[in-house]
Amino acid sequence: MDEALLRAFPLLAVPASGAQAPAAEYGTRYLAGRHGVSREITLPWVRICRLIAPSALPLPYGVVADAVEFRCGPIPLDVIQQFVAHAKEEQPLEVAGAFLWNERHDSWRYARRTLRSVSAAHLQYQELRPADGEHLVVDAHSHGRHAAFFSAQDDADDAGAMKISLVLGNLDQQRPTSKMRLCMAGLVQPAFLDRDGKLRVPA
Numbered sequence: 001m002d003e004a005l006l007r008a009f010p011l012l013a014v015p016a017s018g019a020q021a022p023a024a025e026y027g028t029r030y031l032a033g034r035h036g037v038s039r040e041i042t043l044p045w046v047r048i049c050r051l052i053a054p055s056a057l058p059l060p061y062g063v064v065a066d067a068v069e070f071r072c073g074p075i076p077l078d079v080i081q082q083f084v085a086h087a088k089e090e091q092p093l094e095v096a097g098a099f100l101w102n103e104r105h106d107s108w109r110y111a112r113r114t115l116r117s118v119s120a121a122h123l124q125y126q127e128l129r130p131a132d133g134e135h136l137v138v139d140a141h142s143h144g145r146h147a148a149f150f151s152a153q154d155d156a157d158d159a160g161a162m163k164i165s166l167v168l169g170n171l172d173q174q175r176p177t178s179k180m181r182l183c184m185a186g187l188v189q190p191a192f193l194d195r196d197g198k199l200r201v202p203a
């Protein structure tokens, strides 16, 4: 058990020279650096490194820089428009879908999610099955005529996830509102699309 845990979440001391070997595999590792322990998550579409346990004293290791590097290409306007059209079609009802990224072709597609059941508190959607080489990067849903914001339910849904969350609101209006965030296993930060459709986080 101990061994399995250490294999799944290795801890690495970063050399003082700063020559830190890039992760050889996808997954999570912890890096002991000058300022404390950072968590690094590497997925096909993103690498994210964040200091999560600052040290009270400088440690004898190299500096580990915080980073968010998106490895997927820009999201085509057409894919975004398909989601907006879907959300407008169904408003005032809520809809859900996903933007799937194919690492082989660096291509994107929009997939609608099918409603499985409607309970008083929550809508339940069928899980999507990504094809070979595909990754569910953006989890999208709409709020019908209500504003775009992340509700307590959204927070609960996103708690342990590793994805981008996108919510659209005010779909009865000319200009719908939107909110986007990057969720990385407990850490959440705002995200946005630049003019070219590239995923970004504010500097």
Ligand SMILES: [Zn+2]
Pocket (backbone or CB within 6 Å): 141, 142, 143, 149, 150, 151, 154, 167
């Ligand atoms: Zn929501």
